[in-house]
Every structure is written in structure tokens, then in C-alpha cells.
Amino acid sequence: MRRSKSSLLAVAVSIGLAASACSSTKHTTDSSGGSSTASSAGGSSTGAQTYKQGGTLTISNEQGQTWPCSFNPYNSTFNLESLGFIYEPLIYTNILQDAKETPMLASSYQWNADKTKITFTIRDGVKWSDGQPLTADDVAYTYNLMKQTPALDNYSLWSAAGLTDVTATGNQVSMTFKQNAQVYFYTFATLVGIIPKHIWSTGDAAAHPDTWTDPNPIGSGPYTVKCTPNNMEYTANPNFWQPGKPYVSKLEYPAYLDNGPANQDLASGKAQWGSQFITGIKSFYLSKSSDNHTWSPPVLNVAVIPNLDPSHKATSQLGVRQAIAYAIDKAKVSAIGEDGQQPPGNQTGVVTPTFDKYNDAAAIAAAGFDKPDMTKAAQALATAGYSPSNPLNLTIISIQGYTDWDASIAIIKDELKPLGINITESSLTNQTYYDKLYKGDFDLAYGSQPSAGPSPYTELRAWLHSANTAPIGQSASAGNFERYKNSAVDSLLDQYATASSADQQVSVIKQVTTHVLQDLPFIPVTESADWFQYNTKNFGGWPTADNPYAQPAAYNYPDNEQVLLHLYYKPAQ
Amino acid sequence: MRYLLRRVGFFLLTLWAALTLNFFLPHFMPGSPINTLRAQTKGRVSDAQLTEILTSFGYKPHENIVQQYFNYLGNMVTGNWGVSLGSSLGTPVSKLIGEALPWTLGLVGITTVLAFLLGSLVGTIAAWRRGGVVDSVLPSVFVVTSALPYFVVGLFLILFLTVDNTWLPSSGNYDTSIVPGFSPGFIGSVLKYAALPALTLLITSIGGWVLTMRNNMITTLAEDYIRMGRAKGLSDRKVMLNYAARNAFLPNLSGFAMSIGFVLTGAILVEKIFNYPGLGYQLYNAVQSIDYPMMQTLFMLFTVAVLGALLICDLVTVWLDPRTRAKG
Numbered sequence: 001m002r003r004s005k006s007s008l009l010a011v012a013v014s015i016g017l018a019a020s021a022c023s024s025t026k027h028t029t030d031s032s033g034g035s036s037t038a039s040s041a042g043g044s045s046t047g048a049q050t051y052k053q054g055g056t057l058t059i060s061n062e063q064g065q066t067w068p069c070s071f072n073p074y075n076s077t078f079n080l081e082s083l084g085f086i087y088e089p090l091i092y093t094n095i096l097q098d099a100k101e102t103p104m105l106a107s108s109y110q111w112n113a114d115k116t117k118i119t120f121t122i123r124d125g126v127k128w129s130d131g132q133p134l135t136a137d138d139v140a141y142t143y144n145l146m147k148q149t150p151a152l153d154n155y156s157l158w159s160a161a162g163l164t165d166v167t168a169t170g171n172q173v174s175m176t177f178k179q180n181a182q183v184y185f186y187t188f189a190t191l192v193g194i195i196p197k198h199i200w201s202t203g204d205a206a207a208h209p210d211t212w213t214d215p216n217p218i219g220s221g222p223y224t225v226k227c228t229p230n231n232m233e234y235t236a237n238p239n240f241w242q243p244g245k246p247y248v249s250k251l252e253y254p255a256y257l258d259n260g261p262a263n264q265d266l267a268s269g270k271a272q273w274g275s276q277f278i279t280g281i282k283s284f285y286l287s288k289s290s291d292n293h294t295w296s297p298p299v300l301n302v303a304v305i306p307n308l309d310p311s312h313k314a315t316s317q318l319g320v321r322q323a324i325a326y327a328i329d330k331a332k333v334s335a336i337g338e339d340g341q342q343p344p345g346n347q348t349g350v351v352t353p354t355f356d357k358y359n360d361a362a363a364i365a366a367a368g369f370d371k372p373d374m375t376k377a378a379q380a381l382a383t384a385g386y387s388p389s390n391p392l393n394l395t396i397i398s399i400q401g402y403t404d405w406d407a408s409i410a411i412i413k414d415e416l417k418p419l420g421i422n423i424t425e426s427s428l429t430n431q432t433y434y435d436k437l438y439k440g441d442f443d444l445a446y447g448s449q450p451s452a453g454p455s456p457y458t459e460l461r462a463w464l465h466s467a468n469t470a471p472i473g474q475s476a477s478a479g480n481f482e483r484y485k486n487s488a489v490d491s492l493l494d495q496y497a498t499a500s501s502a503d504q505q506v507s508v509i510k511q512v513t514t515h516v517l518q519d520l521p522f523i524p525v526t527e528s529a530d531w532f533q534y535n536t537k538n539f540g541g542w543p544t545a546d547n548p549y550a551q552p553a554a555y556n557y558p559d560n561e562q563v564l565l566h567l568y569y570k571p572a573q
Numbered sequence: 574m575r576y577l578l579r580r581v582g583f584f585l586l587t588l589w590a591a592l593t594l595n596f597f598l599p600h601f602m603p604g605s606p607i608n609t610l611r612a613q614t615k616g617r618v619s620d621a622q623l624t625e626i627l628t629s630f631g632y633k634p635h636e637n638i639v640q641q642y643f644n645y646l647g648n649m650v651t652g653n654w655g656v657s658l659g660s661s662l663g664t665p666v667s668k669l670i671g672e673a674l675p676w677t678l679g680l681v682g683i684t685t686v687l688a689f690l691l692g693s694l695v696g697t698i699a700a701w702r703r704g705g706v707v708d709s710v711l712p713s714v715f716v717v718t719s720a721l722p723y724f725v726v727g728l729f730l731i732l733f734l735t736v737d738n739t740w741l742p743s744s745g746n747y748d749t750s751i752v753p754g755f756s757p758g759f760i761g762s763v764l765k766y767a768a769l770p771a772l773t774l775l776i777t778s779i780g781g782w783v784l785t786m787r788n789n790m791i792t793t794l795a796e797d798y799i800r801m802g803r804a805k806g807l808s809d810r811k812v813m814l815n816y817a818a819r820n821a822f823l824p825n826l827s828g829f830a831m832s833i834g835f836v837l838t839g840a841i842l843v844e845k846i847f848n849y850p851g852l853g854y855q856l857y858n859a860v861q862s863i864d865y866p867m868m869q870t871l872f873m874l875f876t877v878a879v880l881g882a883l884l885i886c887d888l889v890t891v892w893l894d895p896r897t898r899a900k901g
Contacts, residue, residue, distance in 0.1 A: 058750075065858055066672070066850050068661040075626075076614040077662040151629040154618050191617070210629040211656070211663055229672050229850065231749040254749040257848035261744040270750070431604025431863060434612075450616030462616075477611060477620050 053236060055569025056250040057539060060271035061554040062262040066229035066255045070213035073193040074145075074152040081227075084561035085234055085251075086129075086219035087193025090120055090139070092558055093186050096297055096354055096548040099454035102562070105134065105194055105220065106173075115182045119174040120189075126241040128196045130218050140168035141197040143175065143188070151210040155187040163188075180498045186454045190558065194220065222246040222564055230255055247568035248539070266292075266533055273563075274533030275553040277404060281341060281533075291537040295545050295552060298343050298351050298527030299452040300459060302405075304328070304396070304412065305437075305445040305522050309472050309483045314392055315443050319384030320421075321520040325369060326377035327415050334526050337408030341531075345524030348513035349463065352527075355456045358509040367517040374419070381419055388420040396444040397436055400427045405446055408525065437481050440472040448528050449479055456509055461493050463522055464512065484521035530556060541566040576891065584884045588876060595872035596645050599865055606632060606658040609862040613660065631866070632658050649873050659864025666870045669855060676746055677844070677851030680767050681836045684774040689829050691775075692782025697818045699783065700790030701809075712783055719780025727773045727846040734769060742766050744848040770847040774840055778832075782825065789821035796820075827886050834882025838875045 063080070071082040083089075090106035093099050106120035126134040143166040146153035157163040162178030175181075175188070196218050199205060205212045217225065222245060223234035234251035254271075256262035263278050265271040267288045278285050278294075286292050304324060306315035314320050330344035346352060347369035350359045364370050378387075386392040396412075398405045406425065413423040423444070428436065436442050449462045462468055462479025467490070469480035476483065489512055496508045516522075532552035534542045543552045543563060550562035607623050614623070624634075633641065648654060654666040661669060695715075699708040718726070735743040747753070748762040793799065794817050802812045841853035848854070852871060859867035 065660050068657075068664045070661075070664060072663070075663055076618060077610065077660070079614075149629075151625045154614065154622060154626070156619055156622055160619065187617075210626070213663060228753065230745075230747070230753075252750070255850075257850065257854070258744060261742075261848065429604075430612075430861065431602070431608055434608045435603050450612065475620065477616075479616065 050244050051247040051541075051568035052572045053244070053247055053249050053569075054572030055248050055538060056252060057248050057273060057567065057569075058252040058254070058265070058271040059273045059275070059554050060256065060262045060266050061253070061273075061275040062256040062259050064257055066257070067227055067232055067253075068213075069215060069227035069229065069232075071217035071225065071227075072209075072212055072214040073195060073217075074154065074209060076154050079193075079557050080555055081225075081232060081253075082214075082217060082219070083191075083193045083557035084221065084559070084564070085223045086217045086221045086225060087195065088219070088221045088561060089190045089192060089558050090194065091185075091189040092550075092562060093190040093454050094548075094550055094559070094562070095299060095452055095454050096551060098357060099186075104558075104561075105139070106189070109189070111182070115180045116178070117174060117176045118181070118185075119172055122171045122173060123241065124171065126220055127239040128199075128218050128220055129224050129237045129239050130196075130199075131239060132196065132198055134194070134196070134220050136168035136171050136173045138197045139173045139194050140166050141200070142192065142194045145195075145200065145209055149210050155184075155191065157184070157188055161187070183457070183497045186458075193558070196220075221561060223251060242565065246564050247541075247572075248564065249569075251564075266535075269535060269537065272535040272537075272539055273554055274531070275555050276531050277341070278531075278533065279339065279403065281339065285533060289535070289537070291535050292533065293536060293542075294341075294533045295543075296341055296529035296532050297545070297548060297552070298354055298529045299551070300448050300528045301345050301349055301351060301522070301524040302342065302408075302446070302448045302526045302528045303345070303349075303522040303524045305442075305447055305482050306520075307440060307443055307445075307482060308521060309440055311472060312443055314384070314386075314394060317384040318520065319380045319382075320386070320392065321523065322380035323377045323384070323386075323419055323421065324416065325520050325523045326373045326380060327419055327421075328412055328523065328525060329372040329415055330525055332415075333408045333411050337411050338404050338526050342404075342526040342529050345527050347517055347520070347524060349460055349516050349522065349524055350456045350509070350513060351452075351459070358456050358506055358513075360510045360513055363510070363514060363517060369517065372415070377419055381421070386420050388418065391420040391422055393422045393424070394443045395424045395426050396446055397426050397428055397433055397442045398446040399433045400429050409446055412525070434477075438475040438477045440470075440476065440481070440483055445481065446525075447481070455505065457493070457496050457505070460509065460512055460516075461496075464489050464516070465493050466490050482521050484519070486515060486519065489515050538570050539567055540570055541568050577888070580884060580887050584880055588880055591876040591880070592646065592649060592873060593642075595869055595876065596642055599860075599863070599868045599872075600638075602860075602863065604863045605634070606863050606865065609659055609864075610662065613662075626662075627658060630656050630658060630663055645869060649869070654870045655866040657859075657864050657867050659859055659862030659867060661864075666866050669867065670852065670870065670874070673850055673852045673855045676849060677853065678836065679763075680770055680844075680849060680851060681774065681840055682833075684771045685778070685832055685836055687771075688775050688778040689782050689825075689832070692779040693786045693818075693822065693825055695779075696783045696786025696788075697790055697813065697821070700787045700794060700821075701813045701817070703791070708787075712780075712787060715780035715783045717780075718776045719778065721777060723773060723777055723840055723842045724846055726776050727770070727843055730769050730773055731846070741769050743769060746849055766849075770840075770843050770849055773843050773847075781828075785828065786821065786825055789824055790817055793817045793821040827890060830882050830886035830889065831879070834879040837878040 068078065070078050071086060072078060073082045073087045088104050090104060091109065092102040092104050105123055105126060107123040109118055109120045111118050122136045122139055128134055147158045161181055161184040163175060164178055165176040167174055199218050200209060222237055222240050224237050226233045232253040234253065236246050236249045259276055262276055266274040267285050269289060281294060286294065306321050308316050310316050325347060334340065334342055334344040346364055348360060348364060352359050368376055381387065396409060398409060409425045416423055437445050437447060449459050452459055464484055465480060466485040468476065468478035469483050469485065470476040492508055492512050496505055499505045499508055530551050530553040543549050549566065550559040552563060554560055606627055607620065610623050610627065657664045657666055657669060695711055699712055702708055731743045734741050742765060746766050747759065751759050751762050753759055799812060799816055802816045837852060841856060844851045844853035845857050856871045859871060
């Protein structure tokens with residue numbers, strides 16, 4: 001007994017000693033390369049204020065795994081780590097500011113009249129991080145490699161988008177398409193990162209561009225990277241083409257395996273840029289310091305998804321869907337279920353305030369979906385033959401561990417119960433949930449589309465176009481999970497793709513949403529937001545509701561680059 | 574010799590059966606790597622393209638299952654484990670395992686040895702002073718703690734010992750703000766981060782060793798040669814450790830060989846609770862993202878480790894105890 005006690009004590013003492021002897025330990029935040037504060041802050045082209053370089057920013061963005069340390073921009077699994085930091089797009093498009101464009105590697109572009117050919121002028125004086133100049137050849141190479149190796153063509157530019165030719169002449173790159181390609185602009189100009197030909201045309205990269213891990217990436221972006229599984233360390237790229245930028249010399253990007261520690265680091269101020277849901281954000285985060293802020297702009301809908309296939313007798317009836325849509329108090333779900341962090345949705349499916357331009361508030365009010373209405377709900381349910389005395393039992397599927405969804409569904413359940421609709425929640429593992437959702441094996445599902453585009457078109461097309469659906473039992477993974485088919489809506493959506501003016505696009509979207517209000521193919525409850533928390537003690541320049549210059553969450557690429565080009569370290573000024 | 578051949582034969586047969594199960598079980602799970610990749614690409618990539626991408630990394634869902642099975646068997650044997658199809662798409666499985674293995678070996682390995690040594694010592698003392706303070710308190714306490722599931726103990730420790738993550742960290746393997754290396758700060762940080770998961774494993778696994786050691790010891794203490802030793806006037810300490818404990822230790826040792834085999838499985842729940850990036854955590858992630866190559870390789874390693882430990886245990890027993898060599 002004595003012995004075991006003393007040996008335990010010895011261990012404890014040695015731990016204590018080791019922990020207290022940190023003096024000779026190198027910390028990643030130690031100033032070494034990052035202290036070159038006296039930078040020649042040459043006037044930026046935008047004429048905005050310039051800052052001195054310095055500081056180390058820590059990003060807290062839980063990914064649930066250690067870093068794979070691969071930066072191949074064609075492997076979309078790693079885009080989070082490589083795009084924006086290392087590799088840059090031709091043009092940045094901001095979803096939050098009505099698709100406002102910022103020229104990046106292309107200084108300008110020109111469409112032909114019927115928008116089947118686009119010519120980019122590549123910016124002069126851009127260098128790769130190894131000092132070589134970036135040319136139009138590199139840009140053309142980036143796109144042509146996708147044709148050569150179809151596994152690289154993530155966005156199906158050479159197939160679905162109808163790209164037929166990419167050629168470089170002088171400092172210009174022209175891309176030719178089979179048809180009007182304006183709806184693909186966001187994809188090929190904003191989501192694709194440009195790669196250096198001189199690196200990718202030799203060695204392993206040339207042999208297997210699809211499986212190459214690109215462990216030491218050479219890019220044109222504001223940072224270079226050094227990676228260990230636990231932490232990625234980004235250092236300002238001295239060759240970056242915007243003089244004096246980025247202002248923040250170093251970024252630490254630790255791998256968080258769980259929300260818990262990621263949120264802890266934000267609350268304690270150890271990390272300054274947060275990108276995940278924080279439960280009880282007021283007491284857990286905002287109250288910890290007056291420098292802690294949050295702003296989570298909405299980009300997508302979280303909806304109750306009814307199964308419209310005739311084999312699902314209840315949910316395929318309009319009356320049942322109307323009853324659900326009239327009864328749910330969206331404001332209450334938003335306030336209680338989502339802690340106020342996701343705004344209530346609206347029945348048209350147009351996310352506001354992000355896409356306000358396309359929103360038809362008058363139509364929503366006319367259809368009676370501007371506020372919950374239990375009388376209308378009861379009437380609608382009666383037309384389908386259900387009532388409190390003849391109740392309808394439905395199961396709603398959701399994802400295990402999404403506690404905010406559980407809370408939201410609990411409120412929906414309470415609201416539908418007095419009408420005569422009994423909801424049972426079935427929490428499934430991720431894999432099972434998506435299997436059922438895609439194959440149409442559900443009555444009701446709670447869920448959302450995975451990504452937004454520069455206008456509501458992207459999300460609405462995913463939900464509504466019949467090309468995105470499949471018979472029950474087959475995978476409708478492109479977004480039309482509810483199995484909605486309406487040829488009028490299809491042709492409207494197709495019209496949008498060739499619309500000649502912004503006004504025409506708005507009018508098309510408004511017509512589409514009239515159908516949504518009529519048919520209720522999905523019932524938006526809240527709007528899913530870009531989770532964003534930020535600390536202003538040492539860092540300034542964050543995107544805010546007043547200046548939404550980019551989507552703020554660290555997981556948005558290439559928006560992350562815009563944020564990084566605005567941030568600066570206050571103590572160095 | 575015949576006995577040895579039979580043991581080896583049995584080992585190979587079991588290994589084959591286990592490997593076959595390891596191949597088919599993951600394939601019966603709902604979901605597919607495509608779902609994982611679709612989520613990671615934010616749904617912007619079409620299904621056909623996702624399949625194209627996965628194919629370039631060696632995913633062949635439409636290949637004949639028998640063909641796949643034989644390829645798998647061959648690959649497992651030759652060490653050609655492929656690349657991850659899950660959340661670390663394209664990263665070689667051997668690299669992922671190489672990164673996780675030291676953490677599991679360090680945490681679970683050291684804790685297993687520590688639990689074994691401490692448990693045996695406590696058991697020895699408890700049996701020697703039967704009815705004493707140690708004997709009446711510790712074994713009963715340890716019976717209770719070893720009956721508690723890992724995750725309950727883990728969660729309680731987090732609840733009581735981590736105050737806002739400032740005292741003992743409840744997640745991760747070291748402070749990422751420290752540059753890894755042989756510096757006192759880094760080693761201190763590794764120990765600090767390992768403290769809670771190690772304590773959890775220790776609390777839940779020590780009880781078994783205490784009980785078996787105590788029981789063996791009591792049987793041994795009744796032997797004539799112990800009485801002989803005492804009669805000769807040997808010191809208590811010498812009788813306890815050199816005469817009794819040494820013999821009582823043998824059955825425990827074979828149990829220990831087996832538990833070493835289980836080290837590799839890395840207490841999955843403990844690693845998950847404490848977000849400790851070891852093999853257990855990797856397995857959890859692989860299952861979540863339907864990463865077939867990763868799952869298959871991990872299962873194979875676990876199987877080989879356990880069966881290998883059993884085989885070695887058998888062989889050592891044969892060498893130690895002549896009776897096992899008889900016809901049996």
C-alpha cells in the first residue's frame with residue numbers, strides 16, 4: 001500500500017514538475033517570423049485603410065477529425081483547408097451582398113451576347129508562393145486538367161455545364177460553352193481554385209492529379225501552410241499580390257474533434273474566430289467578455305419535408321401540408337428551439353434578409369402564412385379527413401445529436417397535437433438518415449439543403465426541379481427529396497438560367513414561389529445560418545451585419561480569403 | 574511439437590474466420606462512402622461525379638463481391654491497405670494508423686501495465702493481511718468501480734475534475750499551442766492531457782486484477798511450502814513476495830498477455846469521450862463515414878493483436894508448465 005501510494009505521488013509530482021517547467025517550451029504563438037511589424041503598407045487598389053502586419057489568429061472550427069494534411073484543391077474533401085488560404089478563384093462572389101463580385105486572379109471578364117463564351121483578363125504581377133509568375137497558361141491548365149482527368153471535374157463543368165473549350169491567349173483566358181452558362185458562373189469563377197502549371201505538370205502530381213495529396217502546396221493565396229494532424233499553421237505569403245496584405249502574420253487552425261473544446265477555446269479567448277453552434281451562446285460566450293460577438297447570417301432553409309409521393313397517403317394530401325404549415329409558429333421555434341440564433345423561415349423558401357430582393361411578402365400574407373393560424377389549420381386538416389377525434393399519426397426523421405433540431409421538433413409536436421396530428425420523432429444516425437431521405441423512406445423529415453448559391457435559385461432549384469428527384473426507393477440526392485413534380489415550375493426554373501436581366505430573374509423567382517405557396521412542397525421553419533463568433537480585443541476588420549463583405553464562417557471558401565484580407569492585428573498598429 | 578502445430582493451425586483458422594467477418598459486416602451497414610463525400614462537398618457535386626472521384630481512390634462498389642473479398646484478403650496479408658474513402662479521403666490508411674497508433678499504445682498500453690501491476694500488488698497485500706484495513710476496503714471498492722462502464726466514470730471525472738478546462742483538460746492529446754518536441758512543456762502537456770482518460774481506464778480495469786490476485790494468493794498461502802518458509806524464520810516480506818506472490822502471479826500473467834492484445838482496440842469509448850485521437854477514435858470515425866478500407870484494416874489489426882497475444886500466451890504457458898505439453 002505504501003509503495004503504491006508513493007509511486008502514484010511520484011507520478012503526480014513529475015507531472016506537476018513537467019507542467020511547471022514550461023519555460024523552455026516553444027509555443028506556436030511565440031513571435032518568430034511574425035514580428036516584422038514594419039511592413040511597407042503600399043496603397044491597396046481599393047483605396048481602403050491599410051494596416052501593419054502582425055499577430056497570430058486562432059480559428060476554432062470543429063471538424064470532428066484530425067487534419068489530413070492534404071491540400072489538393074481538386075479533392076473537394078480538403079477544400080476547407082486549401083481554398084481561400086492557398087488557392088484563389090478568378091472572381092469572388094458574395095452571396096450576402098446580392099452576388100457582388102470582387103475581381104481576384106482575373107482583373108476583369110467579358111461575356112459574349114448570348115453568354116456562351118466568357119473571356120477573363122488575368123491580373124498582372126501575381127506570383128506563386130515559390131516566386132514564379134502566375135499566367136493565363138496556369139488558368140487554362142487548371143480547367144483543361146479537369147477535361148483530361150474527369151475525376152477532377154467536381155462541378156461537372158465539362159459535362160453538365162457544357163464547357164467545350166478553354167484557351168489562353170496572351171493574358172486572356174476564354175471559356176466556351178454549349179449553351180448559356182451564366183448560372184454556372186459562381187461555380188467556375190468562384191469555387192475553382194487556380195493551380196500552378198509548373199508544379200502540377202511534373203512528377204506525382206502529373207501522374208495522378210486526382211489522388212495526389214499536395215502536401216506542400218504552392219498557391220497564389222495570402223498564406224502558406226505547415227501542417228501536423230493536430231494543427232495547421234498558416235504564415236503570411238510574402239509573395240502575395242496585394243501589397244502589405246494579409247495583415248495578420250500567422251493563423252493557427254487546431255483540429256477540434258468535438259464542439260465542446262472548440263467552444264471552450266472561444267469562450268476563454270484562446271481562439272478568436274469561431275464557426276460552430278454554441279448552445280446558450282449568451283451565457284456561455286457573449287457574457288464572458290465584452291469583446292465577444294456573434295453574427296450568423298442565414299443562407300438556407302431548415303424545413304419540414306413532407307413526402308409527396310402518392311404512396312404516402314397523408315403527407316401527399318395538400319390539406320395535411322396546409323395544416324402543418326398554418327400551425328407551426330416559426331418565431332417560437334426560432335426563439336426556443338434555436339436559441340434565437342436562426343431566424344424564422346418564410347413559406348416561400350426565399351431566405352431573408354439575405355435574398356430580400358426576391359421575397360414576395362405580400363404573397364405570403366395573402367396566402368395566410370405570415371403568422372400561425374390554428375383555425376385555418378384545423379379547416380385544412382378537416383378537408384383531408386383528420387381531426388382531434390380521428391387523429392393522424394406521423395413520424396418525422398431527424399439526425400442524432402442535432403440537439404437544436406430535437407428542441408425545434410418538440411415545439412412543432414406540441415403545436416400540431418391539438419389539431420389531431422401526432423408527431424413521433426425518429427433520431428437516426430447520419431448515414432441512416434440520409435439513406436432514408438434520399439430514397440424517400442419517410443413521411444416527414446426535418447432537414448435542409450447542403451449549400452447555397454448566389455441567389456435563391458440554387459436552393460429552390462434543388463428543392464423543386466423534377467430533374468432532381470427519383471422514384472421512391474432510388475436516390476434523389478440532388479435535393480428534391482420530397483418528390484415534387486410540377487412542369488410549370490420546371491420551365492420557370494429553366495427560364496431563370498437564360499434570363500437576360502436581373503429583373504427578369506427576380507420575377508421568375510417570384511413566380512416560382514407562388515407555386516411553393518400553393519403546393520407547399522416543403523415547409524420552411526427556420527433559416528440555417530453561417531455560424532460565426534468573433535473576438536474584437538486584438539483583431540479588427542471582421543464582417544458584420546452592417547458590412548457583410550463575405551460569408552463569415554471559417555468553413556466557407558473562398559469567402560474565408562475575403563475575411564482574412566480584412567482582418568488586422570490591433571496591437572501592431 | 575504436434576501441440577504447437579495445432580495451436581498455430583487453430584490461430585490461422587480463427588484469423589481467417591475473423592477476417593471474413595470483418596469484410597462482410599461493414600458491407601451490411603446502412604449508408605455508403607458516397608453519402609460522406611456528398612456532405613463534405615456540400616452537395617455541390619453530382620452523384621456520378623462522386624462515384625468517379627471515389628473510383629479514382631479505389632472504391633469499386635459494382636465489382637463482384639467474391640472478387641472484392643479475395644482482393645481484400647490479399648491486400649490484408651500483403652499490407653496493401655489502400656487509402657481512406659471517408660473523411661480523410663485519399664490519405665493512406667497506413668499513414669492514418671501510424672499517426673494514431675503511438676497515442677493508443679501510450680495511453681492504453683501504459684495504463685494496462687499500470688493497472689496490472691498496481692492491481693496485483695494491492696491483491697497481494699490484501700490477501701497477506703486478510704481482514705485488515707486494505708483487505709476490507711480496497712477489493713470491495715474496486716469491485717464496484719470495475720462494474721462501472723467506462724463512459725460513466727469518464728463523464729463523472731469530466732464533471733468533477735475539469736473546471737472550465739483549466740484544471741485538467743477533458744479533450745485532446747496535447748495543447749496545440751505548444752510546438753511538439755522533446756521539451757518539458759510538451760511532455761508535461763501530453764501527460765496532463767492523458768491524465769483523465771488514463772484515470773478512467775485505471776479505475777475501471779484495476780478491480781479485476783485485485784480480485785484474481787487476491788484469490789490466487791489465498792490459495793497459494795495455504796500451501797505447505799509457505800508454512801515451511803515461515804517456520805524457517807524468513808522475513809514476512811520475503812515469504813509474501815518471493816514465495817507466495819511469485820506463484821500466485823502466474824495465472825494473472827496469462828490474463829495480462831490477453832489484455833495486452835486488447836490494447837490496440839484502444840478503449841474506443843474512452844477515446845471518444847476524451848476526444849483522444851487514437852485508434853479507437855479512428856475506428857469510430859471510420860464507422861461514421863463508412864470508410865471501408867480504414868474499418869477493414871483496423872478490424873484486421875485488432876484481430877491479429879488479440880489472436881497473436883493469445884497464441885503467444887499459449888506458447889509461453891507450454892514453456893512454463895510441462896503439464897500442458899502432455900497429450901492434451
